[in-house]
Amino acid sequence: MSGTQDLPVVLIHRLPTFNFFFKSRFHNHFTLLNPPLDSPDSIHAFLSRHAASIRALVAVGPTPVNSQTLDLLPALEIVVCSSAGIDHVDLLECRRRGLLVTSAGNAFSEDVADYSVALLIDVLRRVSAGNRFVRDGLWPQHGSYPLGSKLGGKRVGIVGLGSIGSEVAKRLAAFGCSIAYTSRKKKSAVSYPFYENVHDLAADSNVLIVCCALTDQTRRIINKDVMTALGKEGVIVNVGRGALIDEKELVQSLLRGEIGGAGLDVYENEPYVPEELFTLDNVVLSPHVSVLTPESFEALQDVIIGNLLAFFSNKPLLSPVQLD
Template sequence: MQDRPPLVTTPSMKPQILLAAKVPPFLVEALAQRYIVHDMLAQPDPGFVDRVAPQVRAVVANGESTITADFLARLPAVELVSVFGVGYDGVDVQAARQRGIQVTNTPDVLTDDVADMAMALLLAVARKVPQADRYVRDGQWGRAAFPFTRKVSGARLGIVGLGRIGSAIAQRARGFGMHIAYTARSRKDGIDYPYYPTPRDLAEQVDMLIVSTVGGPATHGLIDAETLRALGPQGILVNIARGTVVDEDALVEALATKAIAGAGLDVFASEPRVPAALASMDNVVLTPHMASGTLETRTAMANLVLDNLDAHFAGRPLPTPVP
């Protein structure tokens, strides 16, 4: 991480924070230099949180954390939830606001990496990169012909969710000469790409579908069996959003029956558990929720968590409060 000036406090003045998620070691180290850190995941005692709760003024979570109203109610002094990640669908933001608790996340800094990963997964599935790697490693080259793969350049791409990440995916897809269309909660002003009101309507019109929308109850199961059928037997699905956005059972069925051609998945409904059926399929590329997992981006995310905490305890405006 870049050198950062320490927060000016005496040991007795250091704010106490609760670490409620796994975050990179360099962030844990930086937090410990400036705050009193209570790592709840490192404590087997179920009563640990309640013992430290009266002194905890902030919670550090990540995009997979579940911070419910009941959990917040156990923390009478908490003032801030700082999320290490762009997604905060596991945080009950309404309950936090009712308590006067502010919530922050780390947007923008991970946009490029996630968009890059979306295109990497799309290419890996369409061009059968993992299979080609095994073909060479297993000594099959020259013994049997490798099957033809799918062209990506010039294909029709649908993007589900045209926010920061979706727009960055579209920018990259344009470099491949792809024909881009999208769906979102509403049509975006100033966007020339064709708009379709539902994922099913979009899927009917494209060859490949990338999911980049937010998670949470509003998008749970948004990509359902009907949408997958509409994508068709030559269709490819890529999900770099949240596992819950795709009906996982319907996806397994669609892949098993060849209702779609393949899928590239960085996220899953019950991480880190991945359905055995998906792991056994040769038409699926699986990665461990690593789309933003470059050192550069994770460092920038960590710095933004620190910036939000420092600003809060210094009484300054928060750099990235959630909308």
Template sequence: MKPTILMAPRLPQRLVERLGETYTLLGPMARSAPEALPEGAEEVEALLTIGTQKTDAALIDALPKLKLICCYGTGFEGVDRVRAKARGIQLSNAADANAASVAEFALGLLLASARQIGAGERFVRAGRWQGNAVERMAFVPGLAGRRLGIYGLGAVGQRIATRAAAFDMQIGYHNRNPRPDLPYLYHDSLLGLAEWSDALIVAVRASAENRHAVNAEVMRALGPQGYLVNISRGIAIDEEALCNALEAKVIAGAALDVYEHEPVVPDRLKVLENVVLTPHIAANAETAQYAQQDLMLANLAAFFAGKPLLSPVAL
């Protein structure tokens, strides 16, 4: 008899088909709440979800046989880990499966913002480009020799650093702890990192201590020639402070792939010319998605075989 598993959000079709070969697959759910559980949920042993979706104590307790929560991506902030631990439930995520994809997208956003790629496209589309005519776009600093600050030097942050080094950038970072094994300049505070940086890329986890860590003071420290990029979670940046900073040219520009209340993007951001906006697609490379799917399948297989998870999350 196939084990029963529950898919909370709709997952990619390729993964759904492969799951159906081995498991009795329930879901997706209309919402992550006990009243939205499908028939047969009392037999569910594993819950498949994403970090941004709520998996609270009420939902966990409504699944009496639940023993594993698998997060499709790297995030797990929506899971009530205290309740999961109390129930003896294991937790897994995608580890660094999408790190390369997110890192390359971060550099793409930095280029789009600092090198004015979006503004250049709008310039051409508006018919304003007249070859070597008097009206030209203003010069901007290049990336070579500039200082890149990385807030969060985990799997993604490290890959951002290696890619930025290929652009001949100087690399600094702020982390919970210094990494003496890596050749980058450690700053003991985010504010200090921002003061040092010409561009700041946010690559931290969505945890309570990181909420609005990039605030008005940090943006003032980054300064009027500085650029801010976020590919982590929207809560890391104070969006109201960011709007103020962009409108007042406290910083030169920003590029965002994530937002505090997704899919809502503040109207103030949408009308600004000095910000690049994308719809949370940094991990959307095919290689990254397939790697995440394969890892979820491998974690499920290990769990039901009584073996250690491949990418466990400590509770």
């Protein structure tokens, strides 16, 4: 646990269910502190023992970083996250304590964008539903399967034009979709039409791709009004966070046919998915896997290690989170 005294110390902060896969490359640069996870008491004791040496912490996956944790780490200066979304980190508390925070940056952006395109085509063209139709042996009985709806020409509204949203836009433009977006602010480098709010964007769109960060401002940003504005043929794809959508209203809107379909990778209470959706053929459900492929682990390691090295050598962080 110690021994290579010259290397900076980094605390691995993780839930027992989330492994830290990357040890080998990290060992070349850092002394990793990996607390025992058998009980809260033993974590507590471990952190108390090492607290004075811990300036940096890597938060693995969705492991919460709250004031309780931070209270145990008075020397902490930086929270390095391994995820793109960092709603599990109490950013207000981090700001209050003057901590730096970094995210996974765009290490996953392409994977999430790829998956969101697949969810969209799946809903429009009924890929998963057609797959069930074949596997259930229904094709010979029914003779044919209803055609889906064309992707090209669809007006796609992107909710959050960050690195994921930009990758989504690039892909869907190649399919002949027209792109518009809403975001905290208008992006001067981008020519897609900007909407001040998601309601107006929904009213002008056939499809919403939800890929913004979950914050107090974006929680349930997709509410009943937005769904009504999107309309009966409208499709929602959510690869951000479950709580970006009012899930109860989404379920009701889908059951009543008030929106046209949904492709969902994230949910309010994962791994629990509203069972009413299981019977709907215009809904594609996936178990929060859009985020990542093994091929992207390398890029993830690069950004985590890069942020830590930058911190310890007083250089600019690679993917700092703005705590404004």
